Amino acid sequence: MKNKSGRRRRNLNATQKATRNEAAASNANEDRLSKLPNDLLLNILERVDTLDAIRTCILSRQMLKLPTMLSRLYLTFSLKGVLRTNHAVAYVTDNILSTRSPEVTISELKIRFLLLPNDSLIIGRSVARAMATQKVAAAEFEIVTKKRYSLCSSADLLQFGKQFNDLFGACPHAFAGLTSLWLQNMRFGELDIPNILSTCKLLEYLRLSHCDSGVHAVLQVEHDQLVELEVDQGKFERVELICLPKLQRMTYDNWFSSQDPLYFGFVPQLSKLSLIKTRIRSDKTLELSQLLANVPSIDYLRLDFRSEKIWILPECPKLLKPVLNKLQHVNLDHLPEGCDLAWTMFILEAAPSLKELCITVWDHWCIMITNKELRKKYCFCEKADVKWKPYAPDFKHKNLAKLTIYGFQPDDNFMRYIRCVAEHAVNITEISLYDRKVCGRCGDLDPEIKDSVCPSRYPPTAEERKQITEELGLSFVDVVHFRS
Numbered sequence: 001m002k003n004k005s006g007r008r009r010r011n012l013n014a015t016q017k018a019t020r021n022e023a024a025a026s027n028a029n030e031d032r033l034s035k036l037p038n039d040l041l042l043n044i045l046e047r048v049d050t051l052d053a054i055r056t057c058i059l060s061r062q063m064l065k066l067p068t069m070l071s072r073l074y075l076t077f078s079l080k081g082v083l084r085t086n087h088a089v090a091y092v093t094d095n096i097l098s099t100r101s102p103e104v105t106i107s108e109l110k111i112r113f114l115l116l117p118n119d120s121l122i123i124g125r126s127v128a129r130a131m132a133t134q135k136v137a138a139a140e141f142e143i144v145t146k147k148r149y150s151l152c153s154s155a156d157l158l159q160f161g162k163q164f165n166d167l168f169g170a171c172p173h174a175f176a177g178l179t180s181l182w183l184q185n186m187r188f189g190e191l192d193i194p195n196i197l198s199t200c201k202l203l204e205y206l207r208l209s210h211c212d213s214g215v216h217a218v219l220q221v222e223h224d225q226l227v228e229l230e231v232d233q234g235k236f237e238r239v240e241l242i243c244l245p246k247l248q249r250m251t252y253d254n255w256f257s258s259q260d261p262l263y264f265g266f267v268p269q270l271s272k273l274s275l276i277k278t279r280i281r282s283d284k285t286l287e288l289s290q291l292l293a294n295v296p297s298i299d300y301l302r303l304d305f306r307s308e309k310i311w312i313l314p315e316c317p318k319l320l321k322p323v324l325n326k327l328q329h330v331n332l333d334h335l336p337e338g339c340d341l342a343w344t345m346f347i348l349e350a351a352p353s354l355k356e357l358c359i360t361v362w363d364h365w366c367i368m369i370t371n372k373e374l375r376k377k378y379c380f381c382e383k384a385d386v387k388w389k390p391y392a393p394d395f396k397h398k399n400l401a402k403l404t405i406y407g408f409q410p411d412d413n414f415m416r417y418i419r420c421v422a423e424h425a426v427n428i429t430e431i432s433l434y435d436r437k438v439c440g441r442c443g444d445l446d447p448e449i450k451d452s453v454c455p456s457r458y459p460p461t462a463e464e465r466k467q468i469t470e471e472l473g474l475s476f477v478d479v480v481h482f483r484s
Contacts, residue, residue, distance in 0.1 A: 235256045360405075
């Protein structure tokens, strides 16, 4: 018994000593942190979420005043305890903006919040007051609804649209000062989005995710300052870019239309265009010569096929050269595995200024609809090769310097394609070959799907890579690079 009691006392003493040491170390760390100069502390705090920065400042009396001195504020709710942290975002926004000195410029104000009437109103009014009394260089709202789109009915979308309009009407000055706005899961009236754009005069970035004005509505966009526009999954019949003198970047993800999804009016600075689409049978095959007839300034083009059927028509270079003449960078993403790659050569024929071509070949099962009944219900196309025949078999491309392939496999399809590109691109200096891209979510796939996935044959050893390079030809020795 005595030995046991002695051991207990020694263990207790050791535990108490360890606790004291930890407390002393914590105090020492706190002292060292609080003794740093304010400008250095602010630099550190502005790199994290503002709620986390405030929690840090509470630990030290000397740091309590720092939140009101931050020039960059980023406030967002947590996915855990959404309602509680959304209330906190509203409270902290109001508290910080109402107590800070007007002399300290807010260089960045980013607020991501749930569209809940009381919280939203607090945020909107506090931001409006700040814009009226303080210097705010850049302000961003990301407004999220309490339901994900997949769970939303038409009535939900209309309700969320109304809630936004109520907030917008109550706090117009907050929106008038925004430089960036991202709206999700809302259905508007025909004039609502034009009204938003006319009020948000400083807006440089607008993203609409699962937003529309009713199925098959036409969205007309006019704005003097907008630099970037993204439309995700909207059920618009068409998006018409009427007059956007400063627009440089446009992204359209998965349109729902049997005609050209975009109309380009006055967009003299548009240089980057991204189109993402999962094709169904009723979709029109896009002809770039028609789609881009008014925008010959495109220098970057990204086409993402979502591992499904190709929805671009390879066209005659005589038709395409006028619109692709300035094109310098092309990304072709999620080309379906097994697809003959030769059709992509039509871009080389029609884009004499092209410097870099990047293709990704990948059956990305996470984003694909694999259920046969669902594919039939939603009219998904079956994969098929796109036919291409060179209009000028001996054409030479003098500017292409780099070809990048993700998902390379040492089969005839890839080997033949690389030889074909190198034959026509006479000044190519780098061909970079990567294995398939990796997605963490693909590990959770149904076992039946996993079993049907062909294992990668990307060459793992230097000897195998050397052999592939030799098979391509002697001229490839210094050009081909196998990348990790």
